[in-house]
Amino acid sequence: MAPPPPSPAFLLGLLFCSSFLLLSESSLTLHYYSKSCPKFEQIVQEAITNKQITNPTTAAGTLRLFFHDCFPNGCDGSILLSPTPFNPSPERNSDINLSLPGDAFDLLVRAKTALELACPGVVSCSDILATAARDLVTMIGGPYYPVYLGRRDSRLSKASLVDHFLPLPNMTVSQLIGLFASRGFSVQEMVALIGAHTVGFSHCKEFAAGIYHYSKSSSYDPSYNPKFAQALQKACSNYKKDPTVSVFNDIMTPNKFDNLYYKNLPEGLGLLASDRAIYIDPRTRPYVVAYAADQSRFFRDFSAAIQKLSLYGIKTGGNGEIRRRCDAVN
Incomplete structure (x- = not known):
């Protein structure tokens, strides 16, 4: 799926960014x-x-x-x-x-x-x-x-x-888009910046609601890969007693800055609720797909967005x- 063409508002944002620079x-x-x-x-x-x-x-x-x-x-x-x-x-x-x-x-x-x-x-x-x-x-x-x-x-x-x-790990895509827009960032720039989750880790308390007692029919959020959710349940089993317990955001290459974060999302391997949401939502999914397919494009867009930031x-x-x-x- 190709990303949507730039909107007039996005082009205006680019002009603003260039002028600001x-x-x-x-x-x-x-x-x-x-x-x-x-x-x-x-x-x-x-x-x-x-x-x-x-x-x-x-x-x-x-x-x-x-x-x-x-x-x-x-x-x-x-x-x-x-x-x-x-x-x-x-x-x-x-x-x-x-x-x-x-x-x-x-x-x-x-x-x-x-x-x-x-x-x-x-x-x-x-x-x-x-x-x-x-x-x-x-x-x-x-x-x-x-x-x-x-x-x-x-x-x-x-x-x-x-x-x-x-941004908070449990924010909806609409909330994230609104928050980034308030700082002058487009949806595309937001998705590129979120790609920083390709490194680092998150504490279990930030996603525990998605892996324990999620609903009457499932102990975990069904947007998780089942094996991943079960592994997270084991890894975070002691998080209430030890709030420092954490898990890598990208379980494949946790200390390498690459596009594996985006490749993980279609497989249900997004750690945070907001990670999985940007793959599900039609406003953000095209950019996730594009960055998963082309690391060079992700690097270009991330560079432009973080320089703007x-x-x-x-x-x-x-x-x-x-x-x-x-x-x-x-």
């Missing part, structure tokens, strides 16, 4: 630190390489951290701020962010520390996060895409500003600051 490039550039911190890319690369080798889930965790920073209110490093007596509930304390992996936060601390030694007060935490996410995607087999640099870090971070503005809601100039520490305002 051109406006952003006036303050952000690909080589922003070439003179002020010439070893920027090398230092970030060393930090991510060391962390990914020792903790192979770092790539997925950092990609998720990047999305959770950017999608609610822009790529400004606000997710990185820790609680203080004056701000006891920053974004990272929001319920949906409590499961963000510590490895990703630790990576930012390591990279920032090294950069402060090399070029103090120059590189923003939001630029480090955007670059680290891209480099890690590439490291685990995904596409390379340009990252424009020159962001400033936010001085504001409140859990209330992200509640209800991040990386420019969403950025702060420049006096609208932000260059933090000395990523977890605290200056």
Whole structure:
């Protein structure tokens, strides 16, 4: 099944995106630190390489951290701020962010520390996060895409500003489409970005409703592959006592960025309810089918969508600051 032709609204969105990119490039550039911190890319690369080798889930965790920073209110490093007596509930304390992996936060601390030694007060935490996410995607087999640099870090971070503005694993396709549209993303871009589920894992509590006591006639959601559902029931049997119990999103190649996520969906191997829903719904299914059939197309569309996300809601100039520490305002 071929994807539907672009609608006028989608073409208008592309025009908006192009205009936004051109406006952003006036303050952000690909080589922003070439003179002020010439070893920027090398230092970030060393930090991510060391962390990914020792903790192979770092790539997925950092990609998720990047999305959770950017999608609610822009790529400004606000997710990185820790609680203080004056701000006891920053974004990272929001319920949906409590499961963000510590490895990703630790990576930012390591990279920032090294950069402060090399070029103090120059590189923003939001630029480090955007670059680290891209480099890690590439490291685990995904596409390379340009990252424009020159962001400033936010001085504001409140859990209330992200509640209800991040996708949940049990959302309907209509809810997901509405949420992504509110941030300027088309259905196609949404499906491409959801492809990030090709790496990483989800905690059992996020999909337990689909594998235990689903209905009177079935213990699990019939959209699951039966053997997969039964395996999940065994893997998650202790999740109430141990909320950290989790399962890989893509059981075939869990640590490789590829298009296996999409290939799994027609087989009933989508872990989350929202994963299985985008294959069932006629608005999103054509893109799932297209990406399952053509990894190069997925990589192209993912690159374009995540680059667009990386420019969403950025702060420049006096609208932000260059933090000395990523977890605290200056």
